[in-house]
Amino acid sequence: MSGDHDASFLKPIGDFGDGGVFSAQWWRGFRTEVWRWATTLDHKKIGLMYLCAVLFAFFLGGVVALMLRMELFYPTMIVDVTDAAGNVVLNDAGEKITKTTGELFPGWTSSKGPVTSNNFYNRLFSLHGALMVFLFIIPAVPAAFGNIFIPLMIGAKDVAFPRLNLMSWYIYLFGGTFAVYSLLMGGVETGWTFYTPYSTSTQWGSVTSMVLGAFILGFSSILTGMNFIVTVHKLRAPGMGWFDMPLFVWASYATSIIQVLATPVLAITLLMLIFERTFRIGVFDPALGGDPVLFQHFFWFYSHPAVYIMIVPAFGIVSELIAVHCHKRLFGYKAIAFSSISIASVSFLIWGHHMFTAESPAANVVFSALTFLVAIPTAIKVFNWIATMYKASVTWNTPMLYAMSFLFNFSIGGLTGPPHAVLSTDIHLHDTYFVVAHFHYVMMGGSVIAVLGALHHWWPKFTGKMYNDKPARWMALLVFIGFNVTFFTQFFLGTQGMPRRYATYVPEFTTLNQISTMGSWVLAIGLFGHLLIFVQSLVSGRKAPPNPWGGLTLEWYTDAPPVEHNFAHEPVLTHGPYDYDLVVPPGWDPADYPLPDPELVRKAHGH
Amino acid sequence: MTSVSVETTNTAEPHETYVHQHHWRNADDEKDAAKLGMWLFLGTEALMFSGFFCAYAVFRMLYPDTWKQASDYYLDWRIGGFNTLVLVISSFTIVQAIRGAQLNKKMMIFWNLLATNICALTFLVVKIGWEYIPKIRAGELPGAFFTYGHGPTGTTHDHLFLGIYWVATATHGLHVLIGVFVIGWCMIRTMKGQFGPKNYMFLENTGLYWHIVDVIWIFLFPMLYLV
Amino acid sequence: MSEHDNHHHVTPLGPMVFTLVSLVVLTVVTVLTAKFVPLPGSGNLILALVIASIKGTFVAAFFMHLLYDKAVNTIVVMSSMFGVVLFIALTMVDIGTRKLHEPLEAGEIVAGGGAQWVERDGKQVVDYKGSYGPSYDAAPGKSVLDAAREASDATGEHAPDADEHNAETPANDAAHANTPATTEHAEPAPH
Numbered sequence A: 001m002s003g004d005h006d007a008s009f010l011k012p013i014g015d016f017g018d019g020g021v022f023s024a025q026w027w028r029g030f031r032t033e034v035w036r037w038a039t040t041l042d043h044k045k046i047g048l049m050y051l052c053a054v055l056f057a058f059f060l061g062g063v064v065a066l067m068l069r070m071e072l073f074y075p076t077m078i079v080d081v082t083d084a085a086g087n088v089v090l091n092d093a094g095e096k097i098t099k100t101t102g103e104l105f106p107g108w109t110s111s112k113g114p115v116t117s118n119n120f121y122n123r124l125f126s127l128h129g130a131l132m133v134f135l136f137i138i139p140a141v142p143a144a145f146g147n148i149f150i151p152l153m154i155g156a157k158d159v160a161f162p163r164l165n166l167m168s169w170y171i172y173l174f175g176g177t178f179a180v181y182s183l184l185m186g187g188v189e190t191g192w193t194f195y196t197p198y199s200t201s202t203q204w205g206s207v208t209s210m211v212l213g214a215f216i217l218g219f220s221s222i223l224t225g226m227n228f229i230v231t232v233h234k235l236r237a238p239g240m241g242w243f244d245m246p247l248f249v250w251a252s253y254a255t256s257i258i259q260v261l262a263t264p265v266l267a268i269t270l271l272m273l274i275f276e277r278t279f280r281i282g283v284f285d286p287a288l289g290g291d292p293v294l295f296q297h298f299f300w301f302y303s304h305p306a307v308y309i310m311i312v313p314a315f316g317i318v319s320e321l322i323a324v325h326c327h328k329r330l331f332g333y334k335a336i337a338f339s340s341i342s343i344a345s346v347s348f349l350i351w352g353h354h355m356f357t358a359e360s361p362a363a364n365v366v367f368s369a370l371t372f373l374v375a376i377p378t379a380i381k382v383f384n385w386i387a388t389m390y391k392a393s394v395t396w397n398t399p400m401l402y403a404m405s406f407l408f409n410f411s412i413g414g415l416t417g418p419p420h421a422v423l424s425t426d427i428h429l430h431d432t433y434f435v436v437a438h439f440h441y442v443m444m445g446g447s448v449i450a451v452l453g454a455l456h457h458w459w460p461k462f463t464g465k466m467y468n469d470k471p472a473r474w475m476a477l478l479v480f481i482g483f484n485v486t487f488f489t490q491f492f493l494g495t496q497g498m499p500r501r502y503a504t505y506v507p508e509f510t511t512l513n514q515i516s517t518m519g520s521w522v523l524a525i526g527l528f529g530h531l532l533i534f535v536q537s538l539v540s541g542r543k544a545p546p547n548p549w550g551g552l553t554l555e556w557y558t559d560a561p562p563v564e565h566n567f568a569h570e571p572v573l574t575h576g577p578y579d580y581d582l583v584v585p586p587g588w589d590p591a592d593y594p595l596p597d598p599e600l601v602r603k604a605h606g607h
Numbered sequence B: 001m002t003s004v005s006v007e008t009t010n011t012a013e014p015h016e017t018y019v020h021q022h023h024w025r026n027a028d029d030e031k032d033a034a035k036l037g038m039w040l041f042l043g044t045e046a047l048m049f050s051g052f053f054c055a056y057a058v059f060r061m062l063y064p065d066t067w068k069q070a071s072d073y074y075l076d077w078r079i080g081g082f083n084t085l086v087l088v089i090s091s092f093t094i095v096q097a098i099r100g101a102q103l104n105k106k107m108m109i110f111w112n113l114l115a116t117n118i119c120a121l122t123f124l125v126v127k128i129g130w131e132y133i134p135k136i137r138a139g140e141l142p143g144a145f146f147t148y149g150h151g152p153t154g155t156t157h158d159h160l161f162l163g164i165y166w167v168a169t170a171t172h173g174l175h176v177l178i179g180v181f182v183i184g185w186c187m188i189r190t191m192k193g194q195f196g197p198k199n200y201m202f203l204e205n206t207g208l209y210w211h212i213v214d215v216i217w218i219f220l221f222p223m224l225y226l227v
Numbered sequence C: 001m002s003e004h005d006n007h008h009h010v011t012p013l014g015p016m017v018f019t020l021v022s023l024v025v026l027t028v029v030t031v032l033t034a035k036f037v038p039l040p041g042s043g044n045l046i047l048a049l050v051i052a053s054i055k056g057t058f059v060a061a062f063f064m065h066l067l068y069d070k071a072v073n074t075i076v077v078m079s080s081m082f083g084v085v086l087f088i089a090l091t092m093v094d095i096g097t098r099k100l101h102e103p104l105e106a107g108e109i110v111a112g113g114g115a116q117w118v119e120r121d122g123k124q125v126v127d128y129k130g131s132y133g134p135s136y137d138a139a140p141g142k143s144v145l146d147a148a149r150e151a152s153d154a155t156g157e158h159a160p161d162a163d164e165h166n167a168e169t170p171a172n173d174a175a176h177a178n179t180p181a182t183t184e185h186a187e188p189a190p191h
């Protein structure tokens, strides 16, 4: 292995000379560095590259989301009707004809035909969904944070298969490039779900290459999952049994199981879609005796478990955040650990709840009944987190605020799941904004908020810099408010019957839509503020101590940023991950960061 | 506890030198991990093929009669049966190759791998020469390229059957082809003396992969050719 | 750690030969029963699949060493089989219990299936011969919503709802309505 074993993994080894930027020597050093990162087998570097990539995807998807909300700010516009050449069309009496439209976006004529603003809206929401799901949130926690922190938390030097890890990163890049390419070259109008028959019959856009992109991204996800399962099985530090693992590792393990078992079905689904489009194998084509609804089974067999790929690692993050910032042993460790595994198992039984309007009544009943099951382990987690916070001495810093934000939002998101699982209500709610609000509460309010919490929680660890906590707290508040304003309104819209995936709506929905759009601006400001704070931290942040929050899991036992091989000496576990009542956290120095006195912490929960 | 990174070298058997990667505590862990990883991969293979099986099951259930007609008409069970036997035998020979490694008999590994690859190639030649090419000539192809004229069912179920037949067997055939290359690579490594009683993980994983290819065919064969 | 001991596992020959022989025999049995012993209903299919499962289990247990290996590998196999069975079974629960509005019917056989290459504007394009359900026709100068409203005014009912019909997708009404292949588009006005 290259590099100095005691140096931080971020320390450059290239010789940049002192000729300043762009001198020949600087370029040589730069090339060395680029090559070193591009070929690295170090899980931390790979994870960091993933992190940058997923955050970039999040940025792109976010910009598109703002555009979508912009479109929905105006319900209708009255415009002149023009013909294909752009001339205003007059009626027989020689008057201008006007039409009412929600089409804020200008249309244009492409080589394949006219692109109306409705088409454009369709493309944008498809782009938004595909970017956010396949490029951002699915790899965000497992591939980015999982890569960096699972080996650190279990005291390993690396993941089980470092080369496979690098390969999955390149597959991700390749698939991502494919996807972005096809979204730019015509885009898709199918939504992220690629439902047949529209996706097989449309000659519009680049459905085939987009589907191929998602197919490739799936492999990256499978490889990551395989790698982590083996890592957790085989590379735990001496002394670390299954129940000494941090809950983030448990959650990631459960996620990996889903990734490994569900993603291959996505692969075959998308492959069949491609075959259907290119060879017309007929499986999804009613004209050949096939069944378009079969596609929905195929798709949701993956995609329902996939929503747990998005949320279960977030559960893990929240367990860490709450334990560390409450300085308290987690209530019901085993219950939380097992609930992750049971969510993973149950998630395979309930995909049919996305098809209540499309499948047979018998299947409806089966899937509806099974769907309620998943709420149980989810609720177990929430109750345990709340029980942990009870009478704890909480440090109200940014990560903890995000944990609270998660609890609030996720509870709303989770509790609006069961109404969907009730057949009679779902017939009304299906494909309305209620569904949109539900899944944004779980995916944005849950997963993304947890990602933001994790970023703040582990930022000092992987960058070695502190960030400015006070403005970050304000931004966390803005994000919370912005998010809720944006999406809570959509519950009302949904129950009143506003369907999803339309560029316009009847004027009755105007007020709520405009409030929602304004919420999205607040949200954007909050996120942008976080970006600035992080940039400031990188440029001029205070050097971080190894353990700024007083955590007990193994990642806090190494330097910030960690050394090349993670630990100077192989760690041997001597205490559990949350033994705050028994152990004083390593390097606990209140001067580094204002934290309550450990004695007080211990008194707070009666030891 | 310190991590041992180099195993003791046995000079009598040069291919016994085995250095495990630095992040493992010992070679046994590494071996177990490689195997577990392979099994997970095989699990994903099974789930991937389950898409074809599911599509098959659904349409077999919806159109039992036409499905059977199409199967009898388009596919010759003798070819499928022969290929099944070939794959079964190749599964056995690759097991023998692994035994060769365990017993430290280089040529036993080599000959068995060769036999495996000959079986694999036979499979492909029979499949392509006796099935694919005649079918392509006759136009018995998936929907968009179907030019066969009037099939046995007289309905579009012909398209459907052939569609599933083509994508399932072609995907399986691709796996066989990949297997041929990996086994070929194993043969090279055998001749370089890289496999021995302590170091045959790669060989064993190749074997596992080869067996799953066999097992998938064991299911595809009766489903497509027989019932 | 066992890294220095000289004990390694050597695959026993006997069980392997036994497996080979039974695989061959079972293959023959499959063919014979399927071809020459007609069973009622799906009997032959079930029998063939049971035999195939036995064969698969033999391969996994002996050839693939599961019998001699760590249990975790078996658990991996079991859980992926669980996934496969679930996938197929629950999908069939739906498809098998549908009461179709109009039973699925295969179309008449044509070369190229529903898809035909036709010449349009001097270019070869695939025409799908209207395999798919109806779509709104948004005439020039009318938005989809307008069309739907008019339909609703005319009938006094809801606008046609794609969800009501099994063979249609509820996915993407808006997108559907804008399919360039089927719809004439109003050129939007510059704003």
Ligand code: HEM
Pocket (backbone or CB within 6 Å): A193, A307, A308, A310, A311, A353, A354, A371, A372, A374, A375, A378, A413, A414, A415, A416, A417, A418, A420, A421, A426, A429, A430, A431, A435, A438, A439, A442, A443, A446, A447
């Ligand atoms: C707490 C238990 C949950 C239940 C009972 C539940 C139930 C449902 C149901 C029945 C639907 C279908 C609604 C419809 O289309 O009519 C749905 C949609 C959805 N849910 Fe959940 N859900 C739960 C949690 C989650 C979580 C944790 C996530 C993600 C992190 C999630 C993500 C989604 C998404 C993305 C959709 C919509 C997908 C689409 O149509 O594009 N759900 N949920």
Ligand SMILES: [Cu+2]
Pocket (backbone or CB within 6 Å): A303, A304, A307, A350, A351, A353, A354
């Ligand atoms: Cu779901």
